Amino acid sequence: MMGGGGFFMIFLWLLPVLLIAWAIKWFLDEKEKRQSNSDTPLEILQQRYARGEISNDEFEKIRATLNRG
DSSP states (O other): OHHHHHHHHHHHHHHHHHHHHHHHHHHHHHHHHHHHTSOOHHHHHHHHHHTTSSOHHHHHHHHHHHHHO
């Protein structure tokens, strides 16, 4: 009888710990997904050039700097 109660107590303590660990892992995975979807500096530069925010000379100068980097 005592063996079953001991198992139940371990289960009651282990369940919240596992749920917290799962929640932390899920949160970190979601954060990584959001970060991996962000554009690279070169993609941002290309978008700015496409919108006409920078000239061709500025684009080439910045792209050369990014490629060195």
